[in-house]
Amino acid sequence: MGRENWQMIRDRLSEKIASGSFSPGDRLPTEPELCQLFGAGRHSIRRAVAALAVEGKLRVEQGRGTFVESAPLINYHIGRRTRFRQNLQEQGLAPGGDQIAAEIVPAPARIALALALEEGAAVHRLLNRGLADDVPISIGLSWYCAARFPDFAERRAAGEAVSDIYAAHGVTDYFRRSTTIFARRAEEEEARLLAQHPLLPVLVVQKTDVDEAGRPIGHSEAVWSADRVQFTFDTDPPGAERTDDRRS
Amino acid sequence: MGRENWQMIRDRLSEKIASGSFSPGDRLPTEPELCQLFGAGRHSIRRAVAALAVEGKLRVEQGRGTFVESAPLINYHIGRRTRFRQNLQEQGLAPGGDQIAAEIVPAPARIALALALEEGAAVHRLLNRGLADDVPISIGLSWYCAARFPDFAERRAAGEAVSDIYAAHGVTDYFRRSTTIFARRAEEEEARLLAQHPLLPVLVVQKTDVDEAGRPIGHSEAVWSADRVQFTFDTDPPGAERTDDRRS
DNA sequence: CCGCATTTGTTCGTATGTATT
DNA sequence: TAATACATACGAACAAATGCG
Numbered sequence: 001m002g003r004e005n006w007q008m009i010r011d012r013l014s015e016k017i018a019s020g021s022f023s024p025g026d027r028l029p030t031e032p033e034l035c036q037l038f039g040a041g042r043h044s045i046r047r048a049v050a051a052l053a054v055e056g057k058l059r060v061e062q063g064r065g066t067f068v069e070s071a072p073l074i075n076y077h078i079g080r081r082t083r084f085r086q087n088l089q090e091q092g093l094a095p096g097g098d099q100i101a102a103e104i105v106p107a108p109a110r111i112a113l114a115l116a117l118e119e120g121a122a123v124h125r126l127l128n129r130g131l132a133d134d135v136p137i138s139i140g141l142s143w144y145c146a147a148r149f150p151d152f153a154e155r156r157a158a159g160e161a162v163s164d165i166y167a168a169h170g171v172t173d174y175f176r177r178s179t180t181i182f183a184r185r186a187e188e189e190e191a192r193l194l195a196q197h198p199l200l201p202v203l204v205v206q207k208t209d210v211d212e213a214g215r216p217i218g219h220s221e222a223v224w225s226a227d228r229v230q231f232t233f234d235t236d237p238p239g240a241e242r243t244d245d246r247r248s
Numbered sequence: 249m250g251r252e253n254w255q256m257i258r259d260r261l262s263e264k265i266a267s268g269s270f271s272p273g274d275r276l277p278t279e280p281e282l283c284q285l286f287g288a289g290r291h292s293i294r295r296a297v298a299a300l301a302v303e304g305k306l307r308v309e310q311g312r313g314t315f316v317e318s319a320p321l322i323n324y325h326i327g328r329r330t331r332f333r334q335n336l337q338e339q340g341l342a343p344g345g346d347q348i349a350a351e352i353v354p355a356p357a358r359i360a361l362a363l364a365l366e367e368g369a370a371v372h373r374l375l376n377r378g379l380a381d382d383v384p385i386s387i388g389l390s391w392y393c394a395a396r397f398p399d400f401a402e403r404r405a406a407g408e409a410v411s412d413i414y415a416a417h418g419v420t421d422y423f424r425r426s427t428t429i430f431a432r433r434a435e436e437e438e439a440r441l442l443a444q445h446p447l448l449p450v451l452v453v454q455k456t457d458v459d460e461a462g463r464p465i466g467h468s469e470a471v472w473s474a475d476r477v478q479f480t481f482d483t484d485p486p487g488a489e490r491t492d493d494r495r496s
Numbered sequence: 497c498c499g500c501a502t503t504t505g506t507t508c509g510t511a512t513g514t515a516t517t
Numbered sequence: 518t519a520a521t522a523c524a525t526a527c528g529a530a531c532a533a534a535t536g537c538g
Contacts, residue, residue, distance in 0.1 A: 004506065030522060041508050046523085054447065055433055062523045063515035075428075078481065180323075182478035183431035183449045185303060199302065201431045201449030201474065226449065230430035233326065233481045252525065278503060289527045294504085310504045311534035 009038050010048035017057055017068055024070035028058070054199040056227040074132055074229045080175045085161055088132050096131035100139075100193070102153040104146050111143045114208050114219040122146035124153050129193055130222075136194050137229055140222035148217070162218070171211050179233075180206040183226060194225045201226040257286050258296035265305055265316055272318035276306070302447040304475040322380055322477045328423045333409055336380050344379035348387075348441070350401040352394050359391045362456050362467040370394035372401050377441055378470075384442050385477055388470035396465070410466070419459050422466075427481075428454040431474060442473045449474040 016022050029037060034045045049066055052058040060066045076087055088095040106120040115123065123143050130138040144152050148169060155165045166174055183201045191198040202223045209218040264270050277285060282293045297314055300306040308314045324335055336343040354368040363371065371391050378386040392400050396417060403413045414422055431449045439446040450471045457466040 006506075032522090043507060043509095047506090060523070061516085063517080063521080065516095065522065177482075179481040180478055181429060181451075181481070183451050183474035185449065199447065201433065203429075203431050226431035230428055233427045233429070234425075254525075280503090291526060291528090295525090308504070309535085311502075311536080313503065313535095 005040055006044040006047040006051075009040060009044055010051045012038070013048055013052060014055075014057060017052075022068045024068050026068045027064075028066040028068065030065065053197050056197060056200055059197070074137060075232055076224075076229055077232050077234070078176070078179055079234055082176050083161075083163055084130060085163075093132040094134070096134060097159075098129050098131070099126065099153075099157045100129055101125075101127040102157060104153075107143070111219060115143060115145055115216045117145060124149065126153060126156060128156070132228075135228070136225070138222050138224045139190055139193050140220050142218060142220040144218045166209075166211075166217065171217060174209050174211050174217060177208045177210045177216070181231065186223070190223050194223070196225050196227060203229065203231070205231070253288055254292040254295040254299075257288060257292055258299045260286070261296055262300060262303075262305060265300075270316045272316050274316045275312075276314040276316065278313065301445050304445065304448055307445070322385060323480055324472075324477055325480050325482070326424070326427055327482055330424050331409075331411055332378060333411075341380040342382070344382060345407075346377050346379070347374065347401075347405045348377055349373075349375040350405060352401075355391070359467060363391065363393055363464045365393060372397065374401060374404060376404070380476075383476070384473070386470045386472045387438055387441050388468050390466060390468040392466045414457075414459075414465065419465060422457050422459050425456045425458045425464070429479065434471070438471050442471070444473050444475055451477065451479070453479070 022028060028034070028049075031042055031045055031049075034049075035042055038045065049058060049060065053060050053066075056069055058066055059069050074088070074091060074093065077090075085095040103125050104122050105125045107115065107117055107123045109119050111117075111123060112119040112121060117123070122145075124146055126140075126142045126144070128140045128142065129136055130140060146152075149165065152165055155168070156162070163174075181203060183203050186194065186196065186198055186200055186202045188198055190202060191200070194202070203226045204221065204223055206221045207219070208216050209220075210216050270276060276282070276297075279290055279293055279297075282297075283290055286293065297306060297308065301308050301314075304317055306314055307317050322336070322339060322341065325338075333343040351373050352370050353373045355363065355365050355371045357367050359365075359371060360367040360369060365371070370393075372394055374388075374390045374392070376388045376390065377384055378388060394400075397413065400413055403416070404410070411422075429451060431451050434442065434444065434446055434448055434450045436446055438450060439448070442450070444450075451474045452469065452471055454469045455467070456464050457468075458464050
């Protein structure tokens with residue numbers, strides 16, 4: 001009914017965090033200490049802590065302790081001309097990234113379809129991580145035609161922007177065609193790379209880039225930390241002001 | 249290490265569901281029976297079941313049992329002309345809805361801003377639930393200027409479509425201005441209304457409708473079951489074909 | 497309407513494993 | 518190596534919700 005012992009503890013703990021009794025980065029008292037503090041068993045304490053960890057308010061590290069999380073928030077604007085770097089820079093954040101894996105593989109059916117290639121055609125398969133102010137915010141699986149962009153992986157690994165690599169191969173301008181977005185629970189590996197709790201949701205964003213002629217040139221499926229990012233889509237040309245609030 | 253006992257049980261259970269040993273709607277064996285079946289304690293069983301419930305594969309009901317869930321999936325297209333009913337009908341689903349609450353209140357600051365009204369101006373505050381084939385898919389908190397649409401709540405309660413109510417007040421056409429979307433864990437009340445697990449994520453979609461002159465006429469903040477709905481945004485005018493796959 | 501059996505929910509105790517310092 | 522702290526696991530008891538006679 002919302003007043004079970006572990007829920008009471010969860011709420012009291014949450015309030016202590018919100019009110020500043022525990023500040024971001026602080027280490028919480030140990031579990032035995034919390035047991036005494038709240039007059040409860042370790043099971044109840046662990047359950048309350050687990051619930052707050054799922055909400056992103058706490059981060060638990062085995063052998064070290066439990067810490068209060070600080071949650072920045074990024075508002076990522078999506079439109080026809082969306083560019084990762086520009087988007088972050090407009091919010092005063094330093095865009096960054098690192099390459100996790102890169103290989104050339106035969107295109108799976110759905111990728112071939114998205115890129116308008118023959119199934120099995122050689123494509124780059126890149127796994128990248130996006131950072132904002134050195135905090136991981138996304139993991140992107142990207143696909144590009146290997147014949148059209150032979151050196152894509154090398155250039156990307158060297159830190160070159162996607163826009164610049166496109167430009168080097170004659171794509172002077174490009175657009176985002178459609179974007180599909182949904183949420184699911186993070187997988188273990190994703191949670192690790194995003195440095196977030198495994199039970200926290202992630203936003204999965206699938207999109208295809210097309211060149212000026214409308215031909216698809218790249219496809220990506222990115223996993224975003226739902227705790228750190230929200231997306232805004234503008235469907236009205238004149239840029240009227242918006243409310244950018246959240247969780248209110 | 250990914251092969252703890254409860255994780256093994258979770259995976260074995262998941263496989264049984266995927267392979268059809270347990271079919272959607274079936275009741276699982278009771279916890280003591282599962283203990284014997286997997287040779288584990290009740291803690292491990294409950295943890296495995298809880299994990300699958302969070303993923304939406306199982307639904308647990310106190311006093312009745314644990315059931316295998318069936319998960320339909322809706323692809324909701326968002327654009328300038330998005331309409332709830334039309335959207336669902338295009339996918340062969342029966343749109344529906346019920347009103348949970350309706351009142352006239354002074355506009356809070358952010359609503360007044362979104363609707364271009366004075367703070368405190370009288371606005372309708374409607375809480376509605378959206379259904380697809382009688383399955384709950386969204387809970388929407390909507391706001392409309394009470395002066396401009398005096399009978400909005402009554403008409404809505406009577407089942408009239410938003411478009412028709414707009415039209416009855418001289419709004420012959422309207423558009424969706426911007427859409428903001430993010431994910432978070434469902435709150436208890438939301439989970440109950442959406443008939444989904446409290447730990448499952450929901451997608452929160454904030455949008456503002458504007459009339460032909462660009463004046464805001466309605467604002468809504470809807471919570472969508474992330475397990476049943478994905479969103480697609482088209483940012484490329486020509487309707488090129490898309491891949492509608494997911495979780496692949 | 498009541499009482500009982502069934503089934504899941506919560507809590508405690510206790511022991512052992514694993515990661516960090 | 519030892520101490521600390523979180524992770525996993527088993528057993529047991531009682532509470533709460535449901536369904537049935």
